[in-house]
Amino acid sequence: MTQSTPTLLFLCFKRQLCTPSNCSQHNHRNLLQKHFSSLSLLESSFKMSKITVYSRPSFEGRSAEFMFDVTDLAEKGFDNSIASIKVIGEPWVAYYDKKFAGKQRVFEQGEYATLVDKDKFSSLKMVTADLTDPEITLFEHVNYQGKRVTLRKETNLKDIEFSNIASSHKVTRGVWVLYEGINRQGSQLIAYPGEQVPNYVPLSFNDEASCVRPLLPRS
Template identity: 50%
Template sequence: MNKIIVYEQINFGGIGKEFTSSVPNLVMENFNDCISSLKVIGNPWVVYTDRNFSGSQFVYEEGEYPTVEFNDRISSLEVVTEDLTYPQITLYEHDKFRGRSLILTTETNLVYGSFHDVASSHKVQRGAWVLYEHINRQGAQMVARASHDLPNYGWFNDRVSHVRPLKPGKSIIKAEILWDKKEEHVKSITIDSICGLNKGEHEQSFSTELFKEYTASVTDNFSFSNSTQISWGTSFSVDVGMVKGEQNFSFSNTFTVERGGSNTRTERKSTQITLPTKIAPQTKLTVNVLRKEVDVKVPVKLTIQTGYNTHVEFGEYRCQSGNSITAEFKEEKI
């Protein structure tokens, strides 16, 4: 969701209003010339001192701003709808896209090159950019967008000193486990064996009832595709609730994944096995303790929304479970 929340007082005080689409005239919203703080969620927003997206402008990316530029002088709001991934802008020395040109794909301080205070027009190939009057993001701003090539800067001609691309808000990721495409391998292994022998003619008892305790575990792991566009530090949850009848190898319903962090979770628990207290006459009793190990691999469809851009990629969820422990009893006459 891309939205802006504006407040009539600094530090988010007073009356607040929320907008999810551009507002050409805040008079119609009964909120003109009164904004003193704001919060942005998702793509950046541009605020203007005049109606219909005109006058002085200032851009705000995702975040919270307890004070704002143009305090009590904002009359229109515009959300940036461009795809902000892989930005590119071409600056031109003269108006109408003439003269020398400079192609940029990253933030650049023009003071250190031959294009300082030179640009008079531009074309944006991808994304949206902010052009600054002074270095280090200082002075007046002008927003350059892929949908609005500008052939003449007017008073801004030969004044551009710093350029940077706008960044999208945090990605919203929806993870869907494709259980119909899972691979599952199941095996049982013997983790302990106890033998009792009764050579007598009468039923024989252990001196006390015997308990044994074993450790079981479940390990979850998530792997990203090699070509993932998810940025480092981005986290999301995978709903690992099993399909009906297959909830025997996961302890919880969700698994939190963070790109660049640890994507493995292991849970352990103790399982107690009660052994029989009596052995029949002339009988050998063997108790085998078995652990059922289940290894499941299943693709995960990731729908990633960044600003107004949505794309799909795939990862892999893997669950290795050994939390099912049982006892198998075998009697043999001797």
């Protein structure tokens, strides 16, 4: 047994990468290589992800590029000063207030030459959550009371007689976008995995949701 084997055994134990049935030095190495290869791909995806903001429409004026969350755009000279956006890689959420508060809007990979929310944003957050196998449950009343519906795909809520009545939610998996209007129109509320929101009233979103969709992994 080589000197590096104890390290491999320790990592396999900590990560639960092997079982007694496959526990051999060869399998250790293969499992570790596969595991760290996946981590490397995930890390590379995030490293390649960035958002570029511009002070004027059509990608003109001052610009700034961010690869990490920005809690206060005032510190970067861009508070309430974003008029167009380019996104590469993972989605980003832009917030009206600093520290990821207030109204919000998601921007997936693409170019946005004009913005409905021009000169409104004060913080930016990259979406890094696992987007596979999404699931959310909406509730008719606050504190998860009343009728409920569990969704796993994009849905116009009027099609299931649940439009404009949701008052709370629980997210099992994935990142979800709730829209004020059908077909992805109007104001947005972004819901993250594991999140439980007992009352939409403080968010000014009570009885507003008309369309719900999960953010999907990039192919």
